[in-house]
Amino acid sequence: MARSYVHEARRRVGPRRERIRPIIERLVLEHPDAVIALRFRDPVELVVSVMLSAQTTDVTVNRVTERLFAKYRRPEDYLAVPLGELEADIRPTGTFRQKAKNLRGAMRMLVEEYDGEVPERLDELVRLPGVGRKTANVVAAERGATQGIVVDTHVRRLSQRLGLTKHEDPVKIERDLVRIVPRADWARFPHLLIWHGRRVCIARSPHCEDCVLVDLCPSSRVQRSATIVQASAPPPTRLKPARS
Numbered sequence: 001m002a003r004s005y006v007h008e009a010r011r012r013v014g015p016r017r018e019r020i021r022p023i024i025e026r027l028v029l030e031h032p033d034a035v036i037a038l039r040f041r042d043p044v045e046l047v048v049s050v051m052l053s054a055q056t057t058d059v060t061v062n063r064v065t066e067r068l069f070a071k072y073r074r075p076e077d078y079l080a081v082p083l084g085e086l087e088a089d090i091r092p093t094g095t096f097r098q099k100a101k102n103l104r105g106a107m108r109m110l111v112e113e114y115d116g117e118v119p120e121r122l123d124e125l126v127r128l129p130g131v132g133r134k135t136a137n138v139v140a141a142e143r144g145a146t147q148g149i150v151v152d153t154h155v156r157r158l159s160q161r162l163g164l165t166k167h168e169d170p171v172k173i174e175r176d177l178v179r180i181v182p183r184a185d186w187a188r189f190p191h192l193l194i195w196h197g198r199r200v201c202i203a204r205s206p207h208c209e210d211c212v213l214v215d216l217c218p219s220s221r222v223q224r225s226a227t228i229v230q231a232s233a234p235p236p237t238r239l240k241p242a243r244s
Helices: 003-013 016-030 043-052 058-071 075-079 083-093 096-114 133-142 153-161 170-180 188-199
Strands: none
Touching: 016 170, 016 188, 043 058, 043 096, 043 133, 058 083, 075 096, 083 096, 133 170, 153 170, 153 188
C-alpha cells in the first residue's frame, strides 16, 4: 500500500486517541462473548493452559487439558511422573518436549519459591520457565491483576490495520496501546480484537463490508467519505456477519 494512501487514510479517519473509545464500544456490542477460550479452574491450570496454547489452537488445548487436569491437580503432580509420561500427555499440543520441560521447570519454581501458588506480579511470572510477557499478561489479566495488554498475532494485526501502532515488535505495540486504551479496558481489549480478527477481520481476506469499524479503520477496503465518528454515534448499517 502506497505511503501517501496510508497517510490520507489515517487523516480521513482521525487521530487514534479519538477513535479508540468508539472502537472499543462498537466491538463490545459486536462481540459480547469475547472472553478467553481456554478452560481452567484455578491459577495453576490457567498457567498450564496458556503455556500449552503456543503454536496450537484453544480447541486442541481444551481437549488435552480436560484429561490432563483430572490427572495433574497440583504443581507437585507434574514433578511426580517421568518426563516421558508428561510429554505423552500433552503431545497433541505440538512441541511437546519443550513444553513438558518448561512445565516441569515452572511447576518446580512454584513449589520451591512460591509455596505452590502462582504469583500475580508480571516480573515474577516471567521468571517461570516458558512464561514470556504475553503469557504473563494473560495470566495476570484473567486473575484480575491486569498490568499490561496482551499482544498476540490477532492483536498485532488488527492494531496495525486500525492505525493504532506502526510497530512489529509486540513490546512496542503494547507500549503504544497502553498509551491510548483506557486502563479499565486493558483486560478485555485483546479479547475484542482476537474475536473480531477471527470472525470479521480475517488475515488474508478481511470482511470490510461487514465490519462495524469500517469508518474508523484506515485500512478499510470500503470507500467512505465519513469523518471521525464520536463515541455516542451508532455503527454504520450493515449485514450481520455470519458466525463460525
